Amino acid sequence: MNMYLYGHDGHWLMVDCGVTFADDSVPGVDLILPDPAFIERRRDDLVGMVITHAHEDHVGAITHLWPDLRCPIYATPFTAAVLRIKLRETDYADQVKIIEVPLGGDVQIGPFGVGFITMTHSVPEPSALVIRTKHGNIVHTGDWKLDPAPQVGASYDEAKLRRLGEEGVVAVMGDSTNALTPGRSxxxxxxxEGLAAVIAAQKNRVVVTCFSSNVARIHSVVLAAQKAGRHCALVGRSLWKIMEAAQSTGYMTKLPEPFIREDQFGYIPRDKIVLICTGSQGEPRSALSRIASDSHPHITLEAGDTVIFSAREIPGNEKAIGRVQNALVAQGVTLLTPDDAMVHCSGHPARDELTTLYQWLKPKIVVPVHGEERHMQAHAALAREGQVSETLVPHNGALIRLAPGPAEIVDNVEHGRLALDGHHLVPLDGEAIRDRQRIIHNGAAVITLVLDRDGRLAADPKVALLGIEDAEDLAESEAEVAEEVRGAIQNLPRAQRNDDSAISETARVTVRRTIRSWHGKKPVTEVHLIRL
Structure with a gap:
C-alpha cells in the first residue's frame, strides 16, 4: 500500500498510489487504501504522480483516489496501459491525464527533474526514479531485483546506476522486502526451466496459479505448455486484462497459438491442457478459489490433476491459501509449491543485491521502506555495514528532511487508512468498521420501546437478538430479555420516564447486562424509542 510524497520548493510530487488487501480481521472489506488527507488539502501544490510499476500495491488506489487529487500521472508505456484499462471501469477515465515516459526517459515535473531507471521485477517495465533537485539527487528504487535474464522486457540499467553514483546521490529510499534473505534472488x-520440467512430468491436467501481472511467468508457462504438447488457457478477468496491456505495448505478441477460453475447457483432453489461473493468494472470488470449491461455471478438476502455485504467500494470506489448498487436496489434486520445485522466484533484492546497488550509487543516506519493521531494520543495518553514513527507519506519516543537512524526522503529518466498504471509502478505524468487528465477536440486539406521554409502556418491549442464540432458543431468550427491560423501565423514577435518553440508556444497559450474565458477551445494542 505504497504512497510517498516528496516536497521541494513549495511543491509536492507523489510516487505510487497503491492498495493492500484486507484479511479476516476487517469483515466486509476487500481493499485498504492510504488516506491522502494531507495532500488533498494541498492539492494545488501537487504537481504530479509518478508510478514506478503496475502492481496493485503501487497503482491500485488511483481509480479510487484520483478524483480527490486530480493531478497528471507519469508512467512507462506498460504501466500506463494497465492504468487505462483500470480506468475504463470509472466514469472519469477521459479526465485523467496520463503522460507516457519511455523506458529510461526523463521528465520535468514542476521543480522536480525525474529520471526513470530501468530495473527488473516480477512485472514489465519496473523503474527506479532519480528525483533531481537543487539540493541533490534522491533515488526512489520502487520494487526491484538484479535479474540478468528477466525473460520479458529489458534487464536493469547498470551503466545508468553507476553514472548516477559518480554524479552523486544524497539519499536512497529503498525496497526492504528481502533484506533478511542472504545471497541473491x-x-x-x-x-x-523449472516450470518446463515440472509441467512435462505431469500426466493429467495442469493448473498454474501466479500473479496476473507477472507477464514473464505467464510467458514461461505458455512455452512450457508448448514444449509438452499442451494447449494453454487463461482463467480470470485480471489475466485477460494484463494480456491486453502486454500485447498493446509489444509484449507477448508472438504466442505459439491463441489462449484457450475457459468455456472451451471441456473439449480439451486432460493431458493436453495447462490452465493459468488467478488466485495464488487464496482470494475468495478468484478463479482458483471457485475451482477448489467446485463452483466455477466451466472448470472442474479430478483426482490426479496437478495445481502448481507459482507464487509465494504474502504474509496475512496464509489462512486463505490454506483453505484453497485443503479443498484441492480433498479432491485428490496434487499440489506443487515453491518448496517442492523451482516454480517461483522473488521479485525483490536479497542482501547481496542491496550491497551491490549501494556500491554503485554510493548514497550518503539510506531510508529503508517497503517492508515490515524487521525488514527495514535489517536493511538499515546492512547499509551501515556498507559504509552508508546515515540511515533512518521511518514510520507511516513521518515527514523526513533529506537535504540540506542530516536526515531527520522533523514532523508527523496526518495519515491513516481507508477501507473500500462496498462502493464507499470509510476510515479503517472508524465507527462503522469497529461496530462490525464488535458484532462479529459479540452479536447485536435491537430493542423497540413504545411509551405514552407519561413514560409508561404502551406496548410490550420488542427485542431482536442477532448472532447470540440458536433458532430453537431465540424466541424464549428474546421474551426473557424483553421482560428484564420492562422491569427496569417500570422501576425508573417518574422524572426519568420523561427523559428519552435516560430510558434508552436503561434499556441498553439492561440488555447488555442480561446477555453478559448468560453468555459472557456484550452485544452491540440499539434502542428505538417511540412516544405516542
Whole structure:
C-alpha cells in the first residue's frame, strides 16, 4: 500500500498510489487504501504522480483516489496501459491525464527533474526514479531485483546506476522486502526451466496459479505448455486484462497459438491442457478459489490433476491459501509449491543485491521502506555495514528532511487508512468498521420501546437478538430479555420516564447486562424509542 510524497520548493510530487488487501480481521472489506488527507488539502501544490510499476500495491488506489487529487500521472508505456484499462471501469477515465515516459526517459515535473531507471521485477517495465533537485539527487528504487535474464522486457540499467553514483546521490529510499534473505534472488530464467520440467512430468491436467501481472511467468508457462504438447488457457478477468496491456505495448505478441477460453475447457483432453489461473493468494472470488470449491461455471478438476502455485504467500494470506489448498487436496489434486520445485522466484533484492546497488550509487543516506519493521531494520543495518553514513527507519506519516543537512524526522503529518466498504471509502478505524468487528465477536440486539406521554409502556418491549442464540432458543431468550427491560423501565423514577435518553440508556444497559450474565458477551445494542 505504497504512497510517498516528496516536497521541494513549495511543491509536492507523489510516487505510487497503491492498495493492500484486507484479511479476516476487517469483515466486509476487500481493499485498504492510504488516506491522502494531507495532500488533498494541498492539492494545488501537487504537481504530479509518478508510478514506478503496475502492481496493485503501487497503482491500485488511483481509480479510487484520483478524483480527490486530480493531478497528471507519469508512467512507462506498460504501466500506463494497465492504468487505462483500470480506468475504463470509472466514469472519469477521459479526465485523467496520463503522460507516457519511455523506458529510461526523463521528465520535468514542476521543480522536480525525474529520471526513470530501468530495473527488473516480477512485472514489465519496473523503474527506479532519480528525483533531481537543487539540493541533490534522491533515488526512489520502487520494487526491484538484479535479474540478468528477466525473460520479458529489458534487464536493469547498470551503466545508468553507476553514472548516477559518480554524479552523486544524497539519499536512497529503498525496497526492504528481502533484506533478511542472504545471497541473491533467483532469475526468472531458472523458473522458466523449472516450470518446463515440472509441467512435462505431469500426466493429467495442469493448473498454474501466479500473479496476473507477472507477464514473464505467464510467458514461461505458455512455452512450457508448448514444449509438452499442451494447449494453454487463461482463467480470470485480471489475466485477460494484463494480456491486453502486454500485447498493446509489444509484449507477448508472438504466442505459439491463441489462449484457450475457459468455456472451451471441456473439449480439451486432460493431458493436453495447462490452465493459468488467478488466485495464488487464496482470494475468495478468484478463479482458483471457485475451482477448489467446485463452483466455477466451466472448470472442474479430478483426482490426479496437478495445481502448481507459482507464487509465494504474502504474509496475512496464509489462512486463505490454506483453505484453497485443503479443498484441492480433498479432491485428490496434487499440489506443487515453491518448496517442492523451482516454480517461483522473488521479485525483490536479497542482501547481496542491496550491497551491490549501494556500491554503485554510493548514497550518503539510506531510508529503508517497503517492508515490515524487521525488514527495514535489517536493511538499515546492512547499509551501515556498507559504509552508508546515515540511515533512518521511518514510520507511516513521518515527514523526513533529506537535504540540506542530516536526515531527520522533523514532523508527523496526518495519515491513516481507508477501507473500500462496498462502493464507499470509510476510515479503517472508524465507527462503522469497529461496530462490525464488535458484532462479529459479540452479536447485536435491537430493542423497540413504545411509551405514552407519561413514560409508561404502551406496548410490550420488542427485542431482536442477532448472532447470540440458536433458532430453537431465540424466541424464549428474546421474551426473557424483553421482560428484564420492562422491569427496569417500570422501576425508573417518574422524572426519568420523561427523559428519552435516560430510558434508552436503561434499556441498553439492561440488555447488555442480561446477555453478559448468560453468555459472557456484550452485544452491540440499539434502542428505538417511540412516544405516542
Amino acid at each position: 533467483a532469475s526468472e530464467e531458472e523458473v522458466r
